[in-house]
Amino acid sequence: MSMLLQVEGLEASYGAAQVLFGMSFEVETGRVVTLMGRNGMGKTTTIRTVLGMIAPGAGRVVFDGVEMTGAPSYRIAQAGIGLVPEGRQVFPTLSVEENLIATSANRFAADPGWSLARVYDFFPRLRERRTNMGNELSGGEQQMLAIGRALMTNPKLLILDEATEGLAPLVRAEIWACLERLKGEGQSILVVDKNVDALEKLADAHVIVEKGQVAWTGSSAELAGDPTIRDRYLSV
Template sequence: MSVLLEVEGLEASYGAAKVLFGMDFAVSAGKVVTLMGRNGMGKTTTIRALLGMIASDAGRIVFDGTEMTGRPSFRVAQAGLGLVPEGRQIFSSLSVEENLIATSANRHGATPGWSLERVYEFFPRLRERRLNMGNQLSGGEQQMLAIGRALMTNPKLLILDEATEGLAPLVRAEIWACLERLKGEGQSILVVDKNVDALEKLADAHVVVEKGQVVWSGTSAELAADPTVRERYLSV
């Protein structure tokens, strides 16, 4: 099993405020891995550092065998990391279809590559709303669009920050079903979310973050067998 993403000793700060204190974890090709923890523990900062959105102070980021530490965001994206950001951040003044094609690319010759038709097959509601502007969509439709937009870059690793935050239960279930299907197709995924039960069912491995450090990691079976992890690090 090949390692797709390897993070070693990652440290990062916002000005004088240090947030990450030596993050260590890995994502194997074709696997789903979670970053879990309470709010403010460094999950989103970790993602921003991975994507070059903030500079890292120390440590290494190796993606698909290539050193990515210190590279700008557009180079990281070109290497094959696709982000579904917290808050969705779709282009509100573009139509659904324009959002999907705005950053579409298949730089690494993925087969089958993602196309409008394939995204619409995954999310039939986007086909129905393809001519609507981004600001005319519901929150769930916007999340589907954000996922579809990331998939249209044909990412080697799909990263979702707060995958189902603020969505209605039925829409959350649809998003989890989509991610399960992507996993079945061999898509590598790194996901942040607070729904531990859903993540246990979906993911192969979990990384629990507390105050900018990894405090626990293991499989879904190991997480289910150790209720103290939830009580100590995940309960509100």
């Protein structure tokens, strides 16, 4: 498999407060990789730095063979990264359909590409609610919309920050089933979430973050086979 995302020695700060201390990990094409760790360990900061929202103090970000370190966010998005942000952040005064088409693009001639019809087939509830405003949706519907909006950019890499945070159990199960389907279609995914059991079933590889550094990395089998890893890095 080819290497899609390479993060090497990434450092980042908020003002004088350094948060990332040499973050390094990789995402291969067609694979699902997680970023896990307790709150405040640097997972979201890592994503924001990869996406150009925070200027790195050191390190490199290479996406699909192209150096992206310090590039503006719009260029990184145009290169083929789709984000489902923490808190969903749908456009509240646009309809479901307007949210989906607002940033739609198929820059790489994906076949089949993501279209309104395909997103509605993937999330039938969005078809039912297509004329509703973003602020009229439930949390689960907003998360489906945020995923659909990212898919409408036809991303090479889909990044989800807190994929199921604050959602009801049945809705969480629907989101995990959605991600499993995307994986089956060969979609490359980087996902942040706290549901270790679901991530173990879904992902090919895991990166555990502790105080802005990679504390452990390995496969689902390795994670499941060593319960001390959860106790050490993931238990509250």
